[in-house]
Amino acid sequence: MIEIENLSISFGHGADQVDAVKNVGFSVAPGESYGLVGESGSGKSTILRALAGLNPFWSGHMAIAGQKLTAERPRALRRLVQMVFQDPFGSLHPKHTVDRILSEPLAIHGFDDVETRVRAALERVGLGPAFRFRYPHQLSGGQRQRVAIARALILEPKVVLLDEPTSALDVSIQAEVLNLLTDLRQQLGLTYVLVSHDLGVVAHMCARLSIMRTGEVVEIASADDLSEGRLLHAYSRQLLIASRGYDTQAIAAFGDF
Amino acid sequence: MDKGPILEVEKLNIRFNTPVGVVHAVRDVSFTMGREKLAIVGESGSGKSQTGRAILGLTPGKVTAQKLAFHGQTLLDLTPQQWREIRGKRIAMVMQDPKYSLNPVMTIGDQLLEAARGIKEGAAARQHALGMLAAVRIRDPERVYRAWPHELSGGMGQRAMIAMMLMAEPELLIADEPTSALDVTVRLQVLAILDDLVKTRHMGLIFISHDLNLVRTFCDRVLVMYAGQVLERLTASELEQAKHPYTRGLLVCPPEIDHRRARLPVLQRDPSWMEPVQP
Numbered sequence: 001m002i003e004i005e006n007l008s009i010s011f012g013h014g015a016d017q018v019d020a021v022k023n024v025g026f027s028v029a030p031g032e033s034y035g036l037v038g039e040s041g042s043g044k045s046t047i048l049r050a051l052a053g054l055n056p057f058w059s060g061h062m063a064i065a066g067q068k069l070t071a072e073r074p075r076a077l078r079r080l081v082q083m084v085f086q087d088p089f090g091s092l093h094p095k096h097t098v099d100r101i102l103s104e105p106l107a108i109h110g111f112d113d114v115e116t117r118v119r120a121a122l123e124r125v126g127l128g129p130a131f132r133f134r135y136p137h138q139l140s141g142g143q144r145q146r147v148a149i150a151r152a153l154i155l156e157p158k159v160v161l162l163d164e165p166t167s168a169l170d171v172s173i174q175a176e177v178l179n180l181l182t183d184l185r186q187q188l189g190l191t192y193v194l195v196s197h198d199l200g201v202v203a204h205m206c207a208r209l210s211i212m213r214t215g216e217v218v219e220i221a222s223a224d225d226l227s228e229g230r231l232l233h234a235y236s237r238q239l240l241i242a243s244r245g246y247d248t249q250a251i252a253a254f255g256d257f
Numbered sequence: 258m259d260k261g262p263i264l265e266v267e268k269l270n271i272r273f274n275t276p277v278g279v280v281h282a283v284r285d286v287s288f289t290m291g292r293e294k295l296a297i298v299g300e301s302g303s304g305k306s307q308t309g310r311a312i313l314g315l316t317p318g319k320v321t322a323q324k325l326a327f328h329g330q331t332l333l334d335l336t337p338q339q340w341r342e343i344r345g346k347r348i349a350m351v352m353q354d355p356k357y358s359l360n361p362v363m364t365i366g367d368q369l370l371e372a373a374r375g376i377k378e379g380a381a382a383r384q385h386a387l388g389m390l391a392a393v394r395i396r397d398p399e400r401v402y403r404a405w406p407h408e409l410s411g412g413m414g415q416r417a418m419i420a421m422m423l424m425a426e427p428e429l430l431i432a433d434e435p436t437s438a439l440d441v442t443v444r445l446q447v448l449a450i451l452d453d454l455v456k457t458r459h460m461g462l463i464f465i466s467h468d469l470n471l472v473r474t475f476c477d478r479v480l481v482m483y484a485g486q487v488l489e490r491l492t493a494s495e496l497e498q499a500k501h502p503y504t505r506g507l508l509v510c511p512p513e514i515d516h517r518r519a520r521l522p523v524l525q526r527d528p529s530w531m532e533p534v535q536p
Contacts, residue, residue, distance in 0.1 A: 039440035039441070039442070040411065170301055171300075171468075171469075171510050172300065172506065172507065172510050172523070172524035174511070175510040175512075175521035175522065175523050175524070176523050178512065178521055179520050179521055179523065182519075182520065197440065197441065198512075200511060200512040200513055200514050203512065203514045203517060204517060204518075204521070223517065226514050227515050227516075227517060238442060239442065240514070242441040242442045242444075242445050243514060244514075245470055245473065245474035245475075246448055246449075246452075246471065246474035246475040247445075247474065248449060248452070251445045251446060251448075251449045254442055254446065
């Protein structure tokens, strides 16, 4: 469903040039959920933004559903790839009702039957019709993230890009949203690319993942490799140890990468 | 050295007057702490941050308590002069995000000196500041001393902020989610610094967090807050034996690397958790 080869993305010019992504490649099968893990500045969100079409300045090869991606992207292809952002407080328009937030993408892509689709989208993410005419400030963080998921799904995409979808939420709400995402992938046959700094979330959601550091993939592993501790690169192993909690001896042994 | 409790809190209540009525954000919270690492854990809106702020007289809400005492001295009716002797000097607070908590138009060095004003001056203060930067394991203290906040990474900024809070060598440090804006490895390194400081300087630490799994491995004791009340008190090492369904729910709902499940258990909130807790 997704093919990426030799993807490089840089910002700035001359001495100020930052190579945010360097020769990254991976592929994701239809219906698969793929994880990108790394610390801040590792380039994981930059890849996601390029895939979503939010940054046209990249080089290499990317294809979605067999169609090669170029800087200009046809509307039909844009519809197939939707994104859910990290911060549910920043990603919904504060002065638009849920109804308007959900109807706008339908209008842009020329869908009919807006009323039915909006109702169905709310139903699908576990929000009743009572939420339809509320403003974002009248919703909790978890409810807002459900609206963001409904907005991504209302265009019937094939690929959903999830950028830290639960890192702004409490753990109990995180569990509800992750369960919802799991169910939706099964029901609708969606393909996910999930970006997270939380190895637990990625191990739960994804069968395969890339571990990234300073723009490069240091290791491609499976969720089983993670849970059984079969990681090859010293950086990935350190990340795994750090995810297990506070341990003075382990911290003293941390290297600088 | 003084062996008595550093802080005694009895029946602390915080109320906010809002246009839709009074919000009772913290309800009858009581605890006593010595030179230890005490965690206050809860979800957003549980009242954990307001509790931490009330100790320093920094909450905008209306605070009442039967007792709120620091080394036996009440904190409930201090004059601004008396507060100045305590705030930042004997009790200090580390905030969540160095991006918003450091002054963007002052160098790190000037901010460190400001924190020590009235305690150390001139060259002695500068030496002390460089020593504090070294104590939080900043490798090149001279460079960071001259740096502006925007020139530092998140982890470095957070370490500089901890150094600032320690300039006056406080007896009690309140840390409100001090590491949640940091990457996992940096987070643990910052915790190791706090841990050392508690041990070597005999400080008390109140660690406010939403992360029960982190607290389990880092702190000595844990207070679990829900809807403004302390629902359960536990020794951190015995967190696994928590009895309250809320604490148990919080422990099992995060995804685990070693123990993968098809679905995550979801917290079933019981309205009875809102009712007053019997002491």
